[in-house]
Amino acid sequence: MLKRLKQTTLQSLKTVGVSAMVHNSRWRGERLLILAYHGISLLDEHEWNHTQYMPADVFRLRLQQLKDSRCAVLPLAEAIERLYKNDLPDRAVAITFDDGTADFYSRAFPLITEFSVPVTLYLTTFYTQYQRPVFDLMTSYLLWKGRGENLQLKSLTTEDSKIDLSSFAAQETARVALLRFAHQNNFSAEEKDDLAHKLARKLKVDYDLLLEKRIMQNLAPHEVTELAASGVDIQLHTHRHRTPNDRKLFLREIEDNRQSIHALTGQHATHFCYPSGAYRRAFLPWLKECGVVSATTCEPGFASVSADRLLLPRVLDNPALSPIEFESCLTGVSAALPRRRVPAHKVIG
Numbered sequence: 001m002l003k004r005l006k007q008t009t010l011q012s013l014k015t016v017g018v019s020a021m022v023h024n025s026r027w028r029g030e031r032l033l034i035l036a037y038h039g040i041s042l043l044d045e046h047e048w049n050h051t052q053y054m055p056a057d058v059f060r061l062r063l064q065q066l067k068d069s070r071c072a073v074l075p076l077a078e079a080i081e082r083l084y085k086n087d088l089p090d091r092a093v094a095i096t097f098d099d100g101t102a103d104f105y106s107r108a109f110p111l112i113t114e115f116s117v118p119v120t121l122y123l124t125t126f127y128t129q130y131q132r133p134v135f136d137l138m139t140s141y142l143l144w145k146g147r148g149e150n151l152q153l154k155s156l157t158t159e160d161s162k163i164d165l166s167s168f169a170a171q172e173t174a175r176v177a178l179l180r181f182a183h184q185n186n187f188s189a190e191e192k193d194d195l196a197h198k199l200a201r202k203l204k205v206d207y208d209l210l211l212e213k214r215i216m217q218n219l220a221p222h223e224v225t226e227l228a229a230s231g232v233d234i235q236l237h238t239h240r241h242r243t244p245n246d247r248k249l250f251l252r253e254i255e256d257n258r259q260s261i262h263a264l265t266g267q268h269a270t271h272f273c274y275p276s277g278a279y280r281r282a283f284l285p286w287l288k289e290c291g292v293v294s295a296t297t298c299e300p301g302f303a304s305v306s307a308d309r310l311l312l313p314r315v316l317d318n319p320a321l322s323p324i325e326f327e328s329c330l331t332g333v334s335a336a337l338p339r340r341r342v343p344a345h346k347v348i349g
């Protein structure tokens with residue numbers, strides 16, 4: 001109901017010319033919209049988690065809308081530099097992708113090439129080196145796939161409970177129990193993958209098919225190299241998708257990530273995105289110390305010259321947004337309306 005009211009309001013604002021006025025306003029002209037994406041579905045991932053996955057046809061519509069609304073899509077580094085010089089072109093936008101899931105290569109990149117827009121990919125590198133599904137995400141996805149089943153946890157962990165997986169809350173309970181079990185037993189990446197494989201068997205899900213389709217896997221090293229050579233800007237997202245509160249460990253995450261990216265692309269990455277959008281003020285001096293020049297969050301909004309370079313807001317696009325809602329993000333009209341908060345993606349790795 002609220003969504004319909006919002007759409008009607010947005011349509012009315014468009015009809016009477018307010019949207020175009022805001023889009024061409026000085027207010028919008030001084031602001032940068034940084035769009036955030038994660039995965040483009042290979043199968044049904046958007047039905048499992050629509051805040052993290054989008055069908056390719058919706059992403060195509062987004063690129064078409066960007067083109068039709070004459071937005072200036074800039075490379076992220078240039079956009080940030082021009083933001084702080086008060087030199088942005090009208091309707092400035094930067095496009096970012098987080099994590100570097102395998103679908104970026106086969107689903108997102110062909111469309112990015114077709115529409116010829118610059119894109120920054122914040123790459124988490126552990127699962128690029130280890131070419132198996134991201135354990136945390138795969139566990140969640142498998143439990144959703146098996147939502148018609150009852151799971152005996154004892155067959156996988158030391159916990160003795162039976163969970164009816166029909167609700168999201170129950171799937172979440174099972175996910176937490178499995179992650180806890182892996183953590184408490186200090187499982188290696190291989191042992192976690194074995195556990196995911198066993199879970200798939202219990203839930204009658206074809207794990208080999210998911211492996212073949214590269215569901216919940218990251219880009220392979222050679223794909224990252226090829227994407228970088230084709231103009232995709234590969235930047236920092238930590239090696240293991242985590243931001244430790246300890247300075248040394250935090251810096252190690254950035255350094256491992258940076259070295260992996262350099263080995264694959266020959267580039268020295270200096271732009272950063274907080275994994276899961278989670279940040280603390282204490283991180284800022286550490287980021288400066290290791291030469292990071294910008295960092296993006298998942299706080300919704302436009303970046304203005306008054307924003308801290310290490311706390312730049314972004315708008316997380318998701319397929320639940322209708323075309324008129326997405327258009328209101330581009331124009332800036334959405335900034336004046338109350339908004340529902342879209343949760344950041346789950347922690348992986």
Ligand SMILES: [Zn+2]
Binds near residue numbers: 237241274275276
């Ligand atoms: Zn991420």
